[in-house]
Amino acid sequence: MEIALMASRSYQLAVDIRDQLTIAQAVCNHQLMVDTQDIKAGFVARLNKALDAIPGVRAGRGRNVDLYEGIRNNPQAKASTQATHKWLSGESMPSRGNMLAIAEWLNVRAEWLAYGEGDMRPTPPVADEQTPRASLLEQLHQQNPRHYQTDLYEAAPVEQREAVDDMAEKMLKLSPEQARKLKQAMDLLMPDNGPNKN
Template sequence: MGITTEQERAAFSQRLKLALGQAGMQPCTSARLASEFNRVHSGAPVTLHAARKWMIGESIPTQEKLKVLATWLGVSAVWLRYGEEIETVTPKKSLRVDEKTQRDLNEKVSRLNRHHRLIVMGMVDCLLKLQQKQSGA
Protein backbone atom coordinates (compact mmCIF):
# COMPACT_ATOMS: atom_id res chain seq x y z
CA MET A 1 0.00 0.00 0.00
CA GLY A 2 1.39 3.44 -0.99
CA ILE A 3 1.90 6.45 1.18
CA THR A 4 -1.21 8.60 1.56
CA THR A 5 -1.44 12.29 0.86
CA GLU A 6 -1.95 12.89 4.59
CA GLN A 7 1.22 10.93 5.34
CA GLU A 8 3.12 12.86 2.66
CA ARG A 9 2.07 16.18 4.18
CA ALA A 10 3.01 15.05 7.69
CA ALA A 11 6.40 13.79 6.48
CA PHE A 12 7.01 17.07 4.64
CA SER A 13 6.19 18.99 7.82
CA GLN A 14 8.74 16.96 9.79
CA ARG A 15 11.45 17.53 7.16
CA LEU A 16 10.65 21.25 7.08
CA LYS A 17 11.00 21.49 10.87
CA LEU A 18 14.27 19.54 10.73
CA ALA A 19 15.67 21.83 8.01
CA LEU A 20 14.56 24.92 9.94
CA GLY A 21 16.33 23.60 13.03
CA GLN A 22 19.51 22.88 11.10
CA ALA A 23 19.38 26.41 9.69
CA GLY A 24 19.20 27.87 13.21
CA MET A 25 15.53 28.78 12.97
CA GLN A 26 14.28 26.91 16.06
CA PRO A 27 11.98 27.59 17.64
CA CYS A 28 10.21 28.71 14.49
CA THR A 29 6.66 30.01 14.57
CA SER A 30 4.43 30.24 11.52
CA ALA A 31 4.79 34.03 11.68
CA ARG A 32 8.58 33.82 11.66
CA LEU A 33 8.56 31.28 8.83
CA ALA A 34 6.28 33.48 6.70
CA SER A 35 8.30 36.62 7.45
CA GLU A 36 11.72 35.07 6.77
CA PHE A 37 10.47 33.22 3.68
CA ASN A 38 9.02 36.42 2.23
CA ARG A 39 12.42 38.10 2.63
CA VAL A 40 14.02 35.64 0.21
CA HIS A 41 11.06 34.97 -2.12
CA SER A 42 10.50 37.45 -4.95
CA GLY A 43 6.98 36.26 -5.79
CA ALA A 44 3.68 36.91 -4.04
CA PRO A 45 4.14 36.87 -0.26
CA VAL A 46 3.26 33.76 1.72
CA THR A 47 0.58 34.30 4.33
CA LEU A 48 0.86 33.33 7.97
CA HIS A 49 -1.95 30.85 7.34
CA ALA A 50 -0.06 29.15 4.48
CA ALA A 51 3.12 28.91 6.56
CA ARG A 52 1.09 27.43 9.43
CA LYS A 53 -0.37 24.80 7.08
CA TRP A 54 3.16 23.83 5.97
CA MET A 55 4.31 23.54 9.58
CA ILE A 56 1.40 21.38 10.76
CA GLY A 57 1.26 19.18 7.68
CA GLU A 58 -1.99 20.42 6.18
CA SER A 59 -0.42 21.38 2.87
CA ILE A 60 2.77 21.23 0.83
CA PRO A 61 4.02 24.39 -0.93
CA THR A 62 4.02 24.76 -4.69
CA GLN A 63 7.12 23.60 -6.54
CA GLU A 64 8.32 27.21 -6.94
CA LYS A 65 8.04 27.90 -3.20
CA LEU A 66 9.53 24.50 -2.37
CA LYS A 67 12.64 25.36 -4.41
CA VAL A 68 12.98 28.71 -2.61
CA LEU A 69 12.57 27.00 0.78
CA ALA A 70 15.18 24.39 -0.08
CA THR A 71 17.73 26.91 -1.33
CA TRP A 72 17.15 29.18 1.65
CA LEU A 73 17.44 26.31 4.16
CA GLY A 74 20.41 24.70 2.39
CA VAL A 75 18.77 21.36 1.59
CA SER A 76 17.81 19.53 -1.58
CA ALA A 77 14.34 20.36 -2.93
CA VAL A 78 13.83 16.65 -3.65
CA TRP A 79 14.72 15.75 -0.07
CA LEU A 80 12.46 18.46 1.35
CA ARG A 81 9.50 17.33 -0.75
CA TYR A 82 9.98 13.56 -0.87
CA GLY A 83 12.52 12.67 1.81
CA GLU A 84 14.99 11.35 -0.73
CA GLU A 85 18.50 12.58 -1.53
CA ILE A 86 19.65 13.11 2.03
CA GLU A 87 22.61 15.10 0.69
CA THR A 88 22.47 18.68 1.93
CA VAL A 89 24.01 21.87 0.72
CA THR A 90 26.10 23.88 3.16
CA PRO A 91 23.67 26.34 4.76
CA LYS A 92 24.31 30.00 4.14
CA LYS A 93 25.31 32.08 7.17
CA SER A 94 22.89 34.83 6.19
CA LEU A 95 19.67 34.96 4.23
CA ARG A 96 20.15 35.47 0.54
CA VAL A 97 18.30 38.51 -0.77
CA ASP A 98 17.32 38.32 -4.40
CA GLU A 99 18.64 40.98 -6.76
CA LYS A 100 15.28 42.71 -7.30
CA THR A 101 14.74 43.11 -3.56
CA GLN A 102 18.26 44.47 -3.16
CA ARG A 103 17.77 46.96 -6.01
CA ASP A 104 14.42 48.08 -4.57
CA LEU A 105 15.96 48.59 -1.14
CA ASN A 106 18.94 50.50 -2.55
CA GLU A 107 16.65 52.73 -4.61
CA LYS A 108 14.41 53.53 -1.64
CA VAL A 109 17.31 54.27 0.70
CA SER A 110 18.96 56.50 -1.91
CA ARG A 111 15.81 58.67 -2.01
CA LEU A 112 16.11 59.42 1.72
CA ASN A 113 17.81 62.57 2.92
CA ARG A 114 21.22 62.23 4.58
CA HIS A 115 19.81 62.31 8.12
CA HIS A 116 17.32 59.52 7.43
CA ARG A 117 19.96 57.42 5.62
CA LEU A 118 22.12 57.65 8.77
CA ILE A 119 19.16 56.48 10.86
CA VAL A 120 18.65 53.50 8.51
CA MET A 121 22.36 52.64 8.73
CA GLY A 122 22.20 52.77 12.52
CA MET A 123 19.16 50.49 12.54
CA VAL A 124 20.87 48.01 10.21
CA ASP A 125 23.99 48.01 12.41
CA CYS A 126 21.84 47.32 15.50
CA LEU A 127 19.99 44.49 13.75
CA LEU A 128 23.24 42.90 12.58
CA LYS A 129 24.65 43.03 16.11
CA LEU A 130 21.45 41.49 17.48
CA GLN A 131 21.52 38.76 14.82
CA GLN A 132 25.16 37.99 15.59
CA LYS A 133 24.40 37.84 19.32
CA GLN A 134 21.42 35.52 18.76
CA SER A 135 23.40 33.18 16.52
CA GLY A 136 26.15 32.93 19.12
CA ALA A 137 28.83 34.10 16.69
Protein backbone atom coordinates in the same frame (compact mmCIF):
# COMPACT_ATOMS: atom_id res chain seq x y z
CA MET B 1 -52.22 -9.57 -53.59
CA GLU B 2 -48.89 -11.22 -53.30
CA ILE B 3 -47.19 -7.97 -54.05
CA ALA B 4 -48.83 -6.27 -51.08
CA LEU B 5 -47.93 -9.12 -48.77
CA MET B 6 -44.28 -9.05 -49.76
CA ALA B 7 -44.06 -5.33 -49.27
CA SER B 8 -45.27 -5.58 -45.68
CA ARG B 9 -42.83 -8.25 -44.66
CA SER B 10 -39.57 -7.08 -43.13
CA TYR B 11 -36.50 -9.14 -42.72
CA GLN B 12 -33.81 -8.73 -40.09
CA LEU B 13 -30.44 -10.26 -40.11
CA ALA B 14 -29.59 -11.85 -36.79
CA VAL B 15 -26.17 -13.29 -35.94
CA ASP B 16 -25.53 -15.28 -32.81
CA ILE B 17 -21.92 -14.66 -31.73
CA ARG B 18 -22.15 -15.74 -28.10
CA ASP B 19 -20.03 -18.81 -28.69
CA GLN B 20 -17.41 -16.84 -30.62
CA LEU B 21 -17.02 -13.89 -28.29
CA THR B 22 -13.99 -13.91 -26.05
CA ILE B 23 -12.90 -11.19 -23.68
CA ALA B 24 -9.24 -10.76 -22.99
CA GLN B 25 -8.80 -9.52 -19.47
CA ALA B 26 -5.42 -8.24 -18.37
CA VAL B 27 -4.05 -9.32 -15.06
CA CYS B 28 -4.79 -6.62 -12.52
CA ASN B 29 -1.68 -4.86 -11.40
CA HIS B 30 -2.55 -3.34 -8.11
CA GLN B 31 -0.62 -0.30 -7.16
CA LEU B 32 -1.10 0.98 -3.68
CA MET B 33 -2.37 4.52 -3.54
CA VAL B 34 -0.03 6.96 -1.92
CA ASP B 35 -1.36 8.23 1.36
CA THR B 36 -1.15 12.01 1.14
CA GLN B 37 -1.20 12.22 4.91
CA ASP B 38 2.05 10.23 5.03
CA ILE B 39 3.63 12.56 2.46
CA LYS B 40 2.54 15.63 4.41
CA ALA B 41 3.73 14.17 7.72
CA GLY B 42 7.14 13.35 6.23
CA PHE B 43 7.40 16.85 4.78
CA VAL B 44 6.52 18.44 8.14
CA ALA B 45 9.17 16.34 9.91
CA ARG B 46 11.85 17.28 7.37
CA LEU B 47 10.83 20.95 7.40
CA ASN B 48 11.07 21.08 11.19
CA LYS B 49 14.43 19.30 11.14
CA ALA B 50 15.81 21.89 8.71
CA LEU B 51 14.25 24.78 10.65
CA ASP B 52 15.85 23.51 13.87
CA ALA B 53 19.25 24.05 12.26
CA ILE B 54 18.55 27.73 11.55
CA PRO B 55 19.66 30.04 14.38
CA GLY B 56 16.91 32.28 15.73
CA VAL B 57 13.96 30.23 14.46
CA ARG B 58 11.47 29.67 17.25
CA ALA B 59 10.69 26.10 18.25
CA GLY B 60 6.98 26.56 18.98
CA ARG B 61 4.56 29.41 18.61
CA GLY B 62 5.70 31.90 15.97
CA ARG B 63 7.67 29.33 13.96
CA ASN B 64 5.42 29.92 10.95
CA VAL B 65 6.20 33.66 11.11
CA ASP B 66 9.92 32.86 11.14
CA LEU B 67 9.46 30.62 8.10
CA TYR B 68 7.48 33.33 6.31
CA GLU B 69 10.13 35.96 7.13
CA GLY B 70 12.82 33.65 5.77
CA ILE B 71 11.23 33.20 2.35
CA ARG B 72 9.18 36.35 1.78
CA ASN B 73 11.88 38.20 -0.20
CA ASN B 74 12.43 35.28 -2.55
CA PRO B 75 10.76 36.05 -5.91
CA GLN B 76 9.57 32.43 -6.19
CA ALA B 77 7.74 32.59 -2.86
CA LYS B 78 4.08 33.50 -2.85
CA ALA B 79 3.03 32.77 0.70
CA SER B 80 1.45 34.19 3.82
CA THR B 81 1.80 33.39 7.50
CA GLN B 82 -1.43 31.41 7.20
CA ALA B 83 0.10 29.31 4.43
CA THR B 84 3.27 28.68 6.43
CA HIS B 85 1.11 27.63 9.39
CA LYS B 86 -0.69 25.11 7.15
CA TRP B 87 2.64 23.74 5.92
CA LEU B 88 3.97 23.31 9.44
CA SER B 89 0.77 21.65 10.64
CA GLY B 90 0.55 19.28 7.67
CA GLU B 91 -2.71 20.73 6.37
CA SER B 92 -1.21 21.47 2.96
CA MET B 93 1.97 21.28 0.94
CA PRO B 94 3.75 24.30 -0.57
CA SER B 95 3.58 24.93 -4.29
CA ARG B 96 6.69 24.19 -6.36
CA GLY B 97 7.87 27.81 -6.22
CA ASN B 98 7.38 27.99 -2.47
CA MET B 99 9.10 24.62 -2.01
CA LEU B 100 12.13 25.89 -3.95
CA ALA B 101 12.18 29.12 -1.93
CA ILE B 102 12.04 27.21 1.36
CA ALA B 103 14.77 24.81 0.25
CA GLU B 104 16.99 27.69 -0.84
CA TRP B 105 16.53 29.55 2.44
CA LEU B 106 17.15 26.42 4.53
CA ASN B 107 20.08 25.34 2.31
CA VAL B 108 18.56 21.91 1.72
CA ARG B 109 17.71 20.03 -1.44
CA ALA B 110 14.10 20.55 -2.60
CA GLU B 111 13.74 16.82 -3.40
CA TRP B 112 14.78 15.92 0.10
CA LEU B 113 12.46 18.49 1.65
CA ALA B 114 9.42 17.47 -0.40
CA TYR B 115 9.84 13.68 -0.60
CA GLY B 116 12.84 12.69 1.49
CA GLU B 117 14.83 11.70 -1.61
CA GLY B 118 18.60 11.91 -1.57
CA ASP B 119 20.84 13.86 0.76
CA MET B 120 19.53 16.66 2.93
CA ARG B 121 22.17 19.20 1.94
CA PRO B 122 23.33 20.02 -1.57
CA THR B 123 26.65 18.45 -2.41
CA PRO B 124 29.24 21.21 -2.18
CA PRO B 125 31.48 21.51 -5.22
CA VAL B 126 35.00 20.27 -4.72
CA ALA B 127 37.31 23.23 -4.58
CA ASP B 128 41.03 22.89 -4.53
CA GLU B 129 42.15 25.29 -1.82
CA GLN B 130 45.73 25.16 -3.09
CA THR B 131 44.77 26.50 -6.53
CA PRO B 132 45.53 30.23 -6.70
CA ARG B 133 42.88 32.56 -8.13
CA ALA B 134 44.87 33.31 -11.29
CA SER B 135 45.00 29.64 -12.23
CA LEU B 136 41.20 29.46 -12.06
CA LEU B 137 41.03 31.88 -14.96
CA GLU B 138 43.68 29.84 -16.76
CA GLN B 139 41.53 26.72 -16.34
CA LEU B 140 38.58 28.52 -17.88
CA HIS B 141 40.82 29.79 -20.67
CA GLN B 142 41.99 26.24 -21.41
CA GLN B 143 38.40 24.99 -21.54
CA ASN B 144 37.41 27.58 -24.15
CA PRO B 145 40.21 29.97 -25.16
CA ARG B 146 38.12 32.00 -27.66
CA HIS B 147 35.96 33.51 -24.92
CA TYR B 148 38.72 34.85 -22.69
CA GLN B 149 41.19 37.54 -23.58
CA THR B 150 44.20 37.33 -21.31
CA ASP B 151 45.66 40.65 -22.44
CA LEU B 152 42.50 42.53 -21.36
CA TYR B 153 42.56 40.70 -18.04
CA GLU B 154 46.17 41.58 -17.35
CA ALA B 155 45.64 45.23 -18.31
CA ALA B 156 42.61 45.62 -16.02
CA PRO B 157 42.86 47.24 -12.57
CA VAL B 158 43.32 44.91 -9.59
CA GLU B 159 39.69 45.31 -8.41
CA GLN B 160 38.38 44.23 -11.81
CA ARG B 161 40.74 41.26 -11.99
CA GLU B 162 39.58 40.17 -8.51
CA ALA B 163 35.95 40.44 -9.65
CA VAL B 164 36.76 38.32 -12.71
CA ASP B 165 38.56 35.79 -10.49
CA ASP B 166 35.56 35.60 -8.15
CA MET B 167 33.25 35.04 -11.09
CA ALA B 168 35.56 32.38 -12.53
CA GLU B 169 35.70 30.62 -9.17
CA LYS B 170 31.90 30.58 -8.96
CA MET B 171 31.61 29.30 -12.52
CA LEU B 172 33.90 26.38 -11.77
CA LYS B 173 31.58 25.36 -8.91
CA LEU B 174 28.48 25.17 -11.12
CA SER B 175 26.86 21.83 -11.77
CA PRO B 176 26.89 20.68 -15.43
CA GLU B 177 23.22 21.65 -15.75
CA GLN B 178 23.82 25.11 -14.26
CA ALA B 179 26.84 25.61 -16.52
CA ARG B 180 24.78 24.65 -19.58
CA LYS B 181 22.06 27.16 -18.66
CA LEU B 182 24.64 29.88 -18.02
CA LYS B 183 26.29 29.20 -21.38
CA GLN B 184 22.93 29.46 -23.14
CA ALA B 185 22.24 32.78 -21.43
CA MET B 186 25.72 34.10 -22.24
CA ASP B 187 25.38 33.02 -25.88
CA LEU B 188 22.15 34.98 -26.10
CA LEU B 189 23.74 38.07 -24.56
CA MET B 190 27.05 37.89 -26.41
CA PRO B 191 26.77 35.96 -29.67
CA ASP B 192 30.06 34.71 -31.06
CA ASN B 193 30.85 36.35 -34.39
CA GLY B 194 33.84 34.18 -35.13
CA PRO B 195 37.46 33.89 -33.96
CA ASN B 196 38.27 37.58 -34.71
CA LYS B 197 35.60 38.88 -32.33
CA ASN B 198 36.65 42.13 -30.62
